[in-house]
Amino acid sequence: QRVAATLRATQKGMAVCSATVRNARARLEKVRLLYSPHTSAGRVPTNAGFDYWLAEFFALPEIAPYWQPEQAQLVVLAHGLSPRYKVCCCVGFPQVSSQVGVRVEVCDFE
Incomplete structure (x- = not known):
């Protein structure tokens, strides 16, 4: 489900403007961590994006x-x-x- 940058920026704990969220998404897309399946779709993580998320939040490579x-x-x-x-x-x-x-x-x- 698509989530607008404005909605994401106003979530609890976020103190950024919607342009900051859009710029972050663009950077993630540039390094191939996110992609858009088609023109009107939102962005979804690539396999590399999921791998990065897991590596960043969990120390799985060390314990797996x-x-x-x-x-x-x-x-x-x-x-x-x-x-x-x-x-x-x-x-x-x-x-x-x-x-x-x-x-x-x-x-x-x-």
Whole structure:
């Protein structure tokens, strides 16, 4: 869903004008962290954008090789992320038990 720069600038905790938000979005698009799927669409993160967000907010590269979570631990992690970042976390496990892998998908509902 598109979010106007004016709305984003007036959100709680933001003290910037809408032009600042538009300029930031333009810079993110220039470095290929955001893109617009079509002319009338808003901007959405690229895979590199999601990778950057995860790397910036979580120290996953340092802990991921050593972290073999149980299902209950992932539920606790998801419950902790949801209110803090106002996102819904969906965690998936591989079908084959011999593989090691975890996929976390973050969905923004604002």
